[in-house]
Amino acid sequence: MAEYIRVASLAEVPEGELRGFELPAGRIAVAHVENELFALGDECTHEGCLLSEGEVDESADTVVCACHGSAFDLRTGEPVEGPAQDPVPTFPVRLIEGWIELVPVPAGGDA
Numbered sequence: 001m002a003e004y005i006r007v008a009s010l011a012e013v014p015e016g017e018l019r020g021f022e023l024p025a026g027r028i029a030v031a032h033v034e035n036e037l038f039a040l041g042d043e044c045t046h047e048g049c050l051l052s053e054g055e056v057d058e059s060a061d062t063v064v065c066a067c068h069g070s071a072f073d074l075r076t077g078e079p080v081e082g083p084a085q086d087p088v089p090t091f092p093v094r095l096i097e098g099w100i101e102l103v104p105v106p107a108g109g110d111a
């Protein structure tokens, strides 16, 4: 079974923001919204821009790509607004004693 790996301290991902991390399994973006953490693939499925350079929409629980405005659901990775049509992967993430840890294997097992 895949294991959690430590990627950052909570202080590195301030509330309402997201950060991208280069991991052996690829780039993963971590978002911090209303005391919840979300981890999703950092590459937009439209034309590959980094979602970590976009913005979190806290009212919609989405991350909005900075390039052409695609919005992805933080929980499911599904696009809720185009032009992107395909979802980004999501990853299990947790907070342990102030450290953000995630499993760098997509939650649905669908790589």
Ligand code: FES
Pocket: 044, 045, 046, 047, 048, 049, 065, 066, 067, 068, 069, 070, 082, 083, 084
């Ligand atoms: S690359 Fe993200 S919306 Fe186009």
